[in-house]
Amino acid sequence: MKQRTIKESLEFDGVGIHSGERTKIILHPEGENTGISFYRDGVRIPAKPENVVNTFHSTDLGKDGVVVKTVEHLLATLHLLGISNLTIEVQGGSEIPIMDGSGYFFYRSLKDKVIKQEEDLEVLQIKEEVRVQRGDSYIVALPCSCFEITYEGEFQTYFGRQKYTFRGNARDIILARTFCFEHEIEFIRQNGLGKGGSLDNTLVIGRDKVYNKGGLRYQDEPVRHKVFDLIGDLYLLGVSVRGKFISYKGGHSLNYELVKALYKKAVAA
Numbered sequence: 398m399k400q401r402t403i404k405e406s407l408e409f410d411g412v413g414i415h416s417g418e419r420t421k422i423i424l425h426p427e428g429e430n431t432g433i434s435f436y437r438d439g440v441r442i443p444a445k446p447e448n449v450v451n452t453f454h455s456t457d458l459g460k461d462g463v464v465v466k467t468v469e470h471l472l473a474t475l476h477l478l479g480i481s482n483l484t485i486e487v488q489g490g491s492e493i494p495i496m497d498g499s500g501y502f503f504y505r506s507l508k509d510k511v512i513k514q515e516e517d518l519e520v521l522q523i524k525e526e527v528r529v530q531r532g533d534s535y536i537v538a539l540p541c542s543c544f545e546i547t548y549e550g551e552f553q554t555y556f557g558r559q560k561y562t563f564r565g566n567a568r569d570i571i572l573a574r575t576f577c578f579e580h581e582i583e584f585i586r587q588n589g590l591g592k593g594g595s596l597d598n599t600l601v602i603g604r605d606k607v608y609n610k611g612g613l614r615y616q617d618e619p620v621r622h623k624v625f626d627l628i629g630d631l632y633l634l635g636v637s638v639r640g641k642f643i644s645y646k647g648g649h650s651l652n653y654e655l656v657k658a659l660y661k662k663a664v665a666a
C-alpha cells in the first residue's frame with residue numbers, strides 16, 4: 398500500500414466534547430515518511446504511543462506541557478483512508494472537534510482529497526498471538542493477512558451483550574457515534590469531562606430507549622463505535638496493520654496497552 402497525504406490543506410471547526418472549547422484544526426499535507434503529528438502552541442506532537450498522556454474516556458496526546466485531547470476519531474478516519482503523512486494544527490482550544498460524534502464529517506471532506514505518494518507504507522504484520530487483559534476485559538491480536546476487528550460489549554440497559562465484526566468497509570462504521578449511558582453523565586460531568594457533550598454529538602442511551610430524536614444509525618451503533626475507537630488507537634502505531642483483533646469490553650486504556658505491546662514487539666523485530 399502506498400503512503401498517502403492530502404492534496405491541499407483542510408479546516409474543521411467545532412466543539413471539544415470534554416473541554417467544551419471551540420477549536421479549529423487545519424490539516425496540512427506532508428511529504429513521504431513524515432508520519433502524523435499534531436501541532437499546537439509551537440509544539441509538534443507526533444501521534445505515537447510515547448506521547449499518550451491520558452486514556453480516560455478519550456485518547457489524549459501531549460509533549461513539553463502541550464496537550465491535544467480526543468485524537469481517536471480523527472486518527473480512525475485517517476487510518477481508514479490510509480492517510481499517513483499529515484500535520485494537524487490545533488487552534489483555539491486543546492481538543493479535536495467532536496463534530497457529530499462519528500468520523501463522518503472528517504471522512505466526507507477527506508476522501509476526495511487523498512493523494513497517493515511514491516513510497517510504500519510500512520505494514521505491521523501480527524505474527525504471533527498478543528494478548529492484553531485487565532479484569533475481565535481483554536484484547537487479542539492474532540496473525541491474519543486481513544485487517545479484521547471484532548468487538549464484544551456488555552452494555553447495561555436494553556443493548557445487553559452486543560458483538561460486531563469489522564472487515565474493512567469504512568461505510569459500515571463511519572456513521573457510528575460516540576455514546577454514553579444517561580446514568581453515567583453526572584459522573585462524567587463531576588470529573589470535569591463531557592462539557593461539550595450533547596444529543597447533537599453523542600448517542601445518549603437510557604434504560605429502555607435512546608434520547609436522540611433520530612434514534613440509532615445502526616441497530617448495533619455502540620459496538621461499531623468501539624471498533625472505530627480501536628481503529629483510531631491502533632493508528633498510534635503509525636503503520637498499516639495486518640491481523641485479526643478481538644476485543645471483549647476493551648476501551649482506550651486497554652487499546653493503549655495493546656498498542657504499547659505491539660510497538661515493543663515491532664521495534665524488537
Ligand SMILES: O=C(NO)C1(CSc2ccc(Oc3ccc(Cl)cc3)cc2)CCOCC1
Pocket residue numbers: 414415454455456469470574575576577582585590591592593594595596599601622623626648649
Ligand atoms: O467514544 C468514546 N471515546 O472515543 C467514548 C466517550 S465516553 C463519553 C461519555 C460522555 C461524554 O460526555 C457527554 C456528556 C453529556 C452528554 Cl448529553 C453527552 C456526552 C463524553 C464522552 C465512548 C465509547 O467508549 C470510549 C469512550
Ligand SMILES: [Zn+2]
Pocket residue numbers: 469470575622626
Ligand atoms: Zn469514540
